[in-house]
Amino acid sequence: MRKKKTLSEYSTGELVLYRFRKNKLAMLGVAMFLFVALFILFAPLIRPYDTVVKQNIADRLQGPSSEYIFGTDELGRDLFSRILYGGRISLFCSLAIIAIAFVSGALIGGAAGFFGGKVDTVLMRIVDMLMSVPSALLAMAIITALGNGVWKLVLALAIGQIPRFARMVRSSVITLRNMEYVEAARCFGISSMKIMLKHILPNGIGPIVVSATLTLGAVILSISSMGYLGLGVASPTPEWGTIISENKVNIQYYPYLGIIPGICIMLTVMSVNFIGDGLRDAFDPKSKN
Amino acid sequence: MSTPLIEAVDLCKYFKTPKGMLHAVENVSFKIEEGKTLGVVGESGCGKSTLGRTVLRLHKATSGKVLYKGEDVLSFSKSEMHKLHRNMQMIFQDPYSSLDPRMSVRALISEPLSGLPKSERMSPAQEKESVDHIMEMCGLPAHYANLYPHELDGGMRQRVGLARSMILDPRFIVCDEPVSALDVSIQAQILNLLMDLQDEHKLSYMFITHDLAVVKHISDDIMVMYMGQVVEYASSATLFANPMHPYTVALLNSIPTIDLSKRNRERITIHGEISSPVNPKPGCRFAPRCPYASEECRNEHKLVEVESGHYAACTKGVR
Numbered sequence A: 001m002r003k004k005k006t007l008s009e010y011s012t013g014e015l016v017l018y019r020f021r022k023n024k025l026a027m028l029g030v031a032m033f034l035f036v037a038l039f040i041l042f043a044p045l046i047r048p049y050d051t052v053v054k055q056n057i058a059d060r061l062q063g064p065s066s067e068y069i070f071g072t073d074e075l076g077r078d079l080f081s082r083i084l085y086g087g088r089i090s091l092f093c094s095l096a097i098i099a100i101a102f103v104s105g106a107l108i109g110g111a112a113g114f115f116g117g118k119v120d121t122v123l124m125r126i127v128d129m130l131m132s133v134p135s136a137l138l139a140m141a142i143i144t145a146l147g148n149g150v151w152k153l154v155l156a157l158a159i160g161q162i163p164r165f166a167r168m169v170r171s172s173v174i175t176l177r178n179m180e181y182v183e184a185a186r187c188f189g190i191s192s193m194k195i196m197l198k199h200i201l202p203n204g205i206g207p208i209v210v211s212a213t214l215t216l217g218a219v220i221l222s223i224s225s226m227g228y229l230g231l232g233v234a235s236p237t238p239e240w241g242t243i244i245s246e247n248k249v250n251i252q253y254y255p256y257l258g259i260i261p262g263i264c265i266m267l268t269v270m271s272v273n274f275i276g277d278g279l280r281d282a283f284d285p286k287s288k289n
Numbered sequence B: 001m002s003t004p005l006i007e008a009v010d011l012c013k014y015f016k017t018p019k020g021m022l023h024a025v026e027n028v029s030f031k032i033e034e035g036k037t038l039g040v041v042g043e044s045g046c047g048k049s050t051l052g053r054t055v056l057r058l059h060k061a062t063s064g065k066v067l068y069k070g071e072d073v074l075s076f077s078k079s080e081m082h083k084l085h086r087n088m089q090m091i092f093q094d095p096y097s098s099l100d101p102r103m104s105v106r107a108l109i110s111e112p113l114s115g116l117p118k119s120e121r122m123s124p125a126q127e128k129e130s131v132d133h134i135m136e137m138c139g140l141p142a143h144y145a146n147l148y149p150h151e152l153d154g155g156m157r158q159r160v161g162l163a164r165s166m167i168l169d170p171r172f173i174v175c176d177e178p179v180s181a182l183d184v185s186i187q188a189q190i191l192n193l194l195m196d197l198q199d200e201h202k203l204s205y206m207f208i209t210h211d212l213a214v215v216k217h218i219s220d221d222i223m224v225m226y227m228g229q230v231v232e233y234a235s236s237a238t239l240f241a242n243p244m245h246p247y248t249v250a251l252l253n254s255i256p257t258i259d260l261s262k263r264n265r266e267r268i269t270i271h272g273e274i275s276s277p278v279n280p281k282p283g284c285r286f287a288p289r290c291p292y293a294s295e296e297c298r299n300e301h302k303l304v305e306v307e308s309g310h311y312a313a314c315t316k317g318v319r
Helices: A002-008 A012-022 A023-042 A078-117 A117-134 A137-146 A148-178 A181-188 A190-227 A239-244 A256-284 B048-055 B078-087 B105-115 B124-137 B142-146 B154-166 B182-201 B212-218 B236-241 B245-255
Strands: B006-017 B020-032 B039-040 B061-066 B088-091 B172-176 B206-208 B221-226 B229-235 B304-307 B310-312
Touching: A012 A023, A012 A256, A023 A078, A023 A256, A078 A117, A078 A148, A078 A190, A078 A239, A078 A256, A117 A148, A137 A148, A137 A190, A148 A190, A181 A190, A181 B006, A181 B061, A181 B088, A190 A256, A190 B105, A239 A256, A239 B304, B006 B048, B020 B039, B020 B048, B020 B206, B020 B221, B020 B229, B039 B048, B039 B212, B048 B142, B048 B172, B048 B206, B061 B078, B078 B088, B088 B154, B105 B124, B105 B142, B105 B154, B124 B142, B124 B154, B154 B182, B182 B206, B182 B212, B206 B212, B212 B236, B221 B245, B229 B236, B229 B245
Parallel strands: B039 B206, B039 B221, B088 B172, B172 B206
Antiparallel strands: B006 B020, B006 B061, B221 B229, B229 B310, B304 B310
8 A cells, every 4th residue: 555655656757667667677678788889889998990900810710719809700800899890880770770760650650540541542652662672672772872871771771661660650550549538539629749649659659669679680680781782881891790791601610700790689689679678568557566 | 598508400420431421410400408418319320429429520510500509619610629629528438448548547637638728728736636626526536546547447437537528617518328338336326426417517418328228317308319310309208208209119118127017018129120321212211110101201201399399200109
């Protein structure tokens, strides 16, 4: 009883934060993400940039040791520095891609679902057009048109991800729009914009956030496949996916070359996943505690 | 006679469907005086809910007028709509889906206040006070304010829905089957609460239901609808004592009774299926199922005042 009293004094925002903090898996996700992100952010303090490209043929294909924590690659470059600096592109570009795709997909899908009718038809046909082109091909076409560059790569890959978000948001908005509480809100004279923000967004965002976190892994890999095709990030600039692909000939005998960057990708994807899951639960008042 | 609080004149609502026009509400007229209740009865799909929603402009009327104190509500511009929202409200059927699961009881009840134009907004302190006041009025304990809908039972949820509609202090409330999703014992509580609120605040209700026992209990006037048309419209006492339309007669006959002497009464059953409301034929829509239908029934449908205040589209049900 006493606990309930204290709980009721919190505002909704504080309650969400409280629930999030109590979720062990989500906090583990935050810790993992911070661990990876801090290393990447402070990379220049740990290793100077020239170690990334400095070739030391005498030390090529060295396993992990005290001098080279993660070992060296075929050209004798320090894998640790390459992963530190590569993470800048992998992590921040993929987050940017997801953010752009998420926001524009939500806007398009939200408008289509909420207003229906002609707006829906027009917007969804545009999305269908985007969807009908394989996303890798679409990204290649956009980069070819815009030219090479990290930000152009981000844009190209984000456009490829918009349709899935737009579709997902639209379908959940359509379901929610017909709920009686939305009709009730109309009856109170609440504006469409407010209905979207107060009713539809909080009720529909859960599965979409989770799916966004799941897409993150796929995006990191597609950045690297673009790099492999010579679009976007090109060697010798490191990037997690590119590191794996440039070392793939040696992976059979020197497995650490694939395993270590792979673990970095996995840690990042997993941490973001846990965070997304935790957020969804935290926003749901039905979740316990 | 003074102007009634709410008046509908020849209200029509058609929906466009791929097969043609669906005539959901056709030429419905009624008057509700201040402090009175109009019961709207009819089977599922007869257009009662559509009528309620059209009156509140949740559906755009095809033609006709809705007058609030003589002002045509349907012609209000966007900037005048708050007059409608302030004075005319709605209570929904399903207390589970009409409350946003992510909002606390306090947030739910204060929600209508956030729809007011800026000049009429209250300060947070005033808002809190009026929520507390309205909760007490609707029989909600104060500590419920921070609970969420899933923590409440059906009756309490419906009280929250009622409190939410009451916070703007409306004059008229459309009750769309507010008790049909509740247990019988809780139905009575909610009905009594509705009636108490009506007495205290001189509220007018349009009470939509298919439950005849409920409608008899709460209504002053009753309107019986069949497939979008009004078949009979009279005061509650008159309608139950002296039903005229064959459909009304059959409907009243279907009420279960505990009176043993009536146990062997002649049962009137309606045969056949409802015909399609899409592009209906002119004339009485009940005609295909009516035992007394004649050729002329298929031509004309018109409400006639058979006695003072008692309108019926047909009097063949009288025997």
